[in-house]
Amino acid sequence: MNNLLSVENLSVAYGAGAPAVSRVSFAVGEGSVVALLGANGAGKSSIMKAVSGLMPSTGAVLFNDEDIGSLPARARVAKGIVYVPEGREIVGELTVRENLVLGGYQKAASERKRRIEMVLDLFPEIAEKADRQAWRLSGGEQQMLAIGRGLAADPKLLLLDEPSLGLAPLLVRRVFDRLATIRAESELAIVLVEQNLAVTMRLCDELHFLRGGRIVGHRSAEELKDETARQEAIDAYLGAAAA
Template structure:
């Protein structure tokens, strides 16, 4: 579904992504792990079409999307749920969801809303509530629901567990498993190493803008090199 080859990007004279290569296949949950400052956010911005890359290749679902606009990327079905949720606090839950489907036909809106409400019944109960008055966990549900309104063929989830209580983190990872079981490929960009590796089929560990370790997630859990690169042990 997604193939990234030798990707380089940065800001001004600073190179952040330094020849990064990774892929996500159909039906997979692929974890992209790393601490702050290793290039995860830059990678997501480049894939979403809001930050230009300097070189490399990006193919999504058989199409070359290197240098494509954000609208083109979204229209192709590559949907990014950003870190920190980035909901519109002064709009209602329903209005936030409807904005998620701006690239899709209006005729599909009701079907997509029904799908989101079946996954998040709490959102259906409060469609007229202002999004900014929701709890952090509810806002994360709304952000993912808004992403689903875009009819994703692949969903990028950027730090979905950030700022949530342990109980809500468990709930969030259960939801991600459910979405995957329904056939949606997911690129999970996280700092939560343990639970991400338990959930994912494969994983990439980023360090200094490139992949330092990759492979089967179950095997990586016990890899001493992972403990060194990520935990400094």
């Protein structure tokens, strides 16, 4: 499998303090799902923002073998890298459909319309409320809209930051079921930031564990199907809170 994204010795610092991310390296193959797991403050979101061009960093970020480290966020979106941030950040006063139009603003009108209809087919919960203001949606529906807005841009790589945050378990399962459908029907690659190992394993191929801005461990999802290996990973990298 060819690597779509290669991150090499990535470091991110806020001001003169200790780095939030220190010399992190990982790769994402075409059509694969790679998870970054760790507690709050482990550096996961900083990595996502650096890859998407929203935060300055050092090291190398290669996309389709091209060094994109100097490109602004908008140029990275045009190349196919789309970031869905923690907290959703939808535009509440706009309708569901208008939010999706924003997601596909770089596409030609006909392609944008096709992508929006695809998203509404994938998420019937929000399709029924397409002309409703986004703030009126439930938390789970807002997360579906945030993911759908990212998909409207026709990404090659989707960066998903804590999609389960604040959702009830039933809604988490529903959101991850839709992500699994996307995986099955496309060549979309995903980098998934999560704290929840159980839901992450339903979707991903590889998992990298972070602590203090560094990658401290790596496992394949296949390895973690074994209950003993899974518990060892939790104990070693995530702590009891992740169990």
